[in-house]
Amino acid sequence: MIPLKDSQLFRDRAYIDGGWRDADSRKTFEVTNPATGEVIGTVPDMGGAETRRAIEAAERALKSWAAKTAKERANVVRRWFELMMENQDDLALLLTTEQGKPLAEAKGEVAYAASFLEWFGEEAKRVYGDTIPQHQPDKRIVVIKQPIGVVACITPWNFPLAMVTRKAGPAIVAGCTVVLKPAEQTPYSALALAELAERAGLPKGVLNVITGDPPAIGKELTASPIVRKLSFTGSTEIGKLLMAQCAGTVKKMSLELGGNAPFIVFDDADLDAAADGAIVSKYRNTGQTCVCANRFLVQDKVYDAFAAKLVERVKALKVGRGTDAGVSQGPLIDRQGLAKVEAHVQDAVAKGARIAVGGKRHALGGTFFEPTVLTGVNTRMAVAREETFGPVAPLFRFHTEDEAIQIANDTEFGLAAYFYGRDIGRVWRVAEALEFGIVGINTGLISTAEAPFGGVKESGIGREGSKYGLEEFLEVKYLCMGGIQEPSQFPSGPMWRGRDLGQASASVLASALVASGFAAIAVEVIAAGLRGLFPGLTG
Numbered sequence: 001m002i003p004l005k006d007s008q009l010f011r012d013r014a015y016i017d018g019g020w021r022d023a024d025s026r027k028t029f030e031v032t033n034p035a036t037g038e039v040i041g042t043v044p045d046m047g048g049a050e051t052r053r054a055i056e057a058a059e060r061a062l063k064s065w066a067a068k069t070a071k072e073r074a075n076v077v078r079r080w081f082e083l084m085m086e087n088q089d090d091l092a093l094l095l096t097t098e099q100g101k102p103l104a105e106a107k108g109e110v111a112y113a114a115s116f117l118e119w120f121g122e123e124a125k126r127v128y129g130d131t132i133p134q135h136q137p138d139k140r141i142v143v144i145k146q147p148i149g150v151v152a153c154i155t156p157w158n159f160p161l162a163m164v165t166r167k168a169g170p171a172i173v174a175g176c177t178v179v180l181k182p183a184e185q186t187p188y189s190a191l192a193l194a195e196l197a198e199r200a201g202l203p204k205g206v207l208n209v210i211t212g213d214p215p216a217i218g219k220e221l222t223a224s225p226i227v228r229k230l231s232f233t234g235s236t237e238i239g240k241l242l243m244a245q246c247a248g249t250v251k252k253m254s255l256e257l258g259g260n261a262p263f264i265v266f267d268d269a270d271l272d273a274a275a276d277g278a279i280v281s282k283y284r285n286t287g288q289t290c291v292c293a294n295r296f297l298v299q300d301k302v303y304d305a306f307a308a309k310l311v312e313r314v315k316a317l318k319v320g321r322g323t324d325a326g327v328s329q330g331p332l333i334d335r336q337g338l339a340k341v342e343a344h345v346q347d348a349v350a351k352g353a354r355i356a357v358g359g360k361r362h363a364l365g366g367t368f369f370e371p372t373v374l375t376g377v378n379t380r381m382a383v384a385r386e387e388t389f390g391p392v393a394p395l396f397r398f399h400t401e402d403e404a405i406q407i408a409n410d411t412e413f414g415l416a417a418y419f420y421g422r423d424i425g426r427v428w429r430v431a432e433a434l435e436f437g438i439v440g441i442n443t444g445l446i447s448t449a450e451a452p453f454g455g456v457k458e459s460g461i462g463r464e465g466s467k468y469g470l471e472e473f474l475e476v477k478y479l480c481m482g483g484i485q486e487p488s489q490f491p492s493g494p495m496w497r498g499r500d501l502g503q504a505s506a507s508v509l510a511s512a513l514v515a516s517g518f519a520a521i522a523v524e525v526i527a528a529g530l531r532g533l534f535p536g537l538t539g
């Protein structure tokens with residue numbers, strides 16, 4: 001048992017249509033603590049049938065949820081945000097137990113995840129449309145924005161809370177309803193969020209959380225014509241598969257996929273700041289973030305000095321269970337993750353790289369790996385091409401600005417890039433030349449609810465966070481309003497004849513009445529004529 005202050009936050013059944021449900025088959029699967037290998041509990045092993053019911057529940061809830069005012073929706077989501085913060089300790093402990101990250105980082109993730117609910121709740125009140133100058137005198141052009149409908153969200157294990165709120169938050173405040181499938185490694189965080197959403201007053205069916213077989217659930221979510229949008233964060237491989245599956249129903253998609261972030265250190269950089277930024281960018285979440293620096297490109301003149309500063313900081317990192325005091329590096333998520341990190345280090349060493357620190361499995365065993373720095377790395381090594389997703393910093397050497405840009409962009413990915421330097425001309429040139437969706441300049445930390453997060457090339461489609469992230473859940477509708485001519489300009493076609501006559505006779509009669517001093521009656525007669533012209537007019 002996880003020692004939570006509020007034991008009701010540990011939910012081990014799926015949440016569909018406002019109720020906690022088992023799989024039809026009653027089957028479950030185990031969730032383990034990556035720091036100890038111990039089984040934390042089980043959750044339902046659901047498939048297509050349960051997913052269909054969740055989609056139908058979301059569809060039933062859609063109309064009344066979308067009809068609420070933005071303020072009404074925001075009030076519920078604001079309460080959800082507050083409940084997250086009130087339960088920060090419990091949510092963090094749950095997160096660390098199933099994911100492995102240090103408790104301090106987990107607390108940070110709770111606040112970061114909650115910030116999406118707060119920010120999007122506020123922003124939803126500003127979903128403005130447009131009026132556009134007309135192209136013809138008798139027309140008016142108006143643009144309104146409407147919720148896209150039922151949204152499917154598939155989230156990864158590396159940020160079990162933040163990836164949920166970054167998707168479900170904007171979807172729900174926009175007036176959409178959601179079917180969410182969290183990663184099988186970390187379902188408890190998502191289920192705790194559903195519990196808090198219910199407490200906050202979210203009506204049944206607006207948020208549904210299903211656990212189980214990823215391909216079966218994914219097939220149902222992508223094939224369903226009811227689901228109008230899929231928001232996915234995960235591997236490029238699965239993103240491509242889901243994109244193909246969504247083609248059948250032409251769904252709108254947001255994809256946050258893999259990265260291969262360069263971290264460039266120019267020779268005029270503040271090396272201490274660069275080394276601090278490198279630690280944040282590379283070793284946060286034990287190197288398991290999609291915006292983690294994956295390739296360190298260091299200019300020849302400062303290569304050795306930067307390497308020394310980085311190694312000194314890496315040596316100070318404390319590896320251990322996330323719940324132990326002072327730990328800054330937790331375990332890797334699973335054996336597969338560990339095997340990849342190990343293979344990348346071995347490949348680099350076999351091709352001539354040197355291990356400056358770390359380089360092997362940690363003495364703690366399990367999936368713990370030593371924080372590692374590799375020097376003498378070149379572009380023939382696997383670390384140059386693939387995302388390591390672990391605590392390994394490979395240092396490449398470069399000589400010129402053009403060479404750095406060329407190496408940085410030489411990847412099919414384009415999520416985040418970082419560089420350190422002070423020359424203002426170079427800062428602009430490099431920022432503009434990097435083919436990435438996010439560029440951190442003299443900083444290693446770039447994620448925030450206010451800014452657009454997302455990639456180019458094979459790193460994905462769409463943006464999360466910020467006003468751009470809200471647009472992802474809205475459809476633009478253009479209303480073309482015709483027939484707005486001046487009364488004297490009405491054409492005499494059959495469509496208008498009846499109203500022209502009505503209006504003409506009304507004004508003739510009105511003139512006669514005014515002439516006879518019946519002014520009050522004249523006003524009534526004019527109003528009656530106008531009502532004939534505009535049937536909706538009541539005032």
Ligand code: ADP
Nearest residue numbers: 154155156182183184214215218233234235238
């Ligand atoms: P990782 O390799 O980092 O676990 P994945 O892309 O496999 O990344 O997983 C990200 C999310 O995608 C998880 O929620 C996972 O369950 C889900 N997923 C994996 N395979 C499929 C699939 N075939 N259809 C739908 N979702 C999937």
